Amino acid sequence: MGPDLPPNAVLARRLYELIDDGDIDGYLDLIADDAVFHIGGDSIVAGEHRGKDAIIRLGRLVLAETSGTFQTRLLSVEANDSYAITLHHWTAERRGERVAMDNFNVYRFERGLVTERWEYVADQHAHDAFWRR
Template identity: 35%
Template sequence: MGAQEDTALVRRGYEAFTAGDMDTLRELFTEDAVWHIGGTGPLSGDKKGRDAILAYFGELYSRSNGTLKVTLDDVASGDKYTIGVQSGHAERDGKSLDQRIVIVFTIAGGKVTEVLEAPDDTAKASDFWA
């Protein structure tokens, strides 16, 4: 697959995430995919395997009481990585979180194999999700 296909795959993933379409998301990840989350909060660390990644997505919605909204601001693909820049908003326990996050996708054979999630302020994100 080339850059154009990888970009389309990431866009499809964001559309599925926004729609809560877990079946489509499940198709986009390899079974052994890994999602790395920076910071020191309760959601930080590595999510190993497609099921753990989908459970992480569910945890985000659960902790935000369904208020999490993610917008893909831009996506670009190179030879090795596809980069998504997103804006996110969530509310929880009387607090709100508005952040930009860079997501670095590694794609092979038409599926996501690895992801690095890097919020613009890991301390703020950790505090919010705690």
């Protein structure tokens, strides 16, 4: 990471590094207490996850449902003074099925913290089928 990267690009990259390192406390330190994560579709992960407790429940659900197989790899980051957009590739196994897909997330930052995240998936039908109830 060079010194010319916007601060929100550095923060977005740091989020992925912390997840890769398994540092959940460090990750949560970068999330505002009243943050909202938006996930579209019709599945067990879809909806608006409001506040850190809801975001923690979402993370626990993903890990439990995938028996810890969920992995993500950051591909690209673009950012400005308020937002960052990340493109990542993720894989997971659940109920004997395996998924590999690209997503992009839009993060809104205030005071160096994530206040909102919108998740967009490459194939909503396949995403919903994988995360079906």
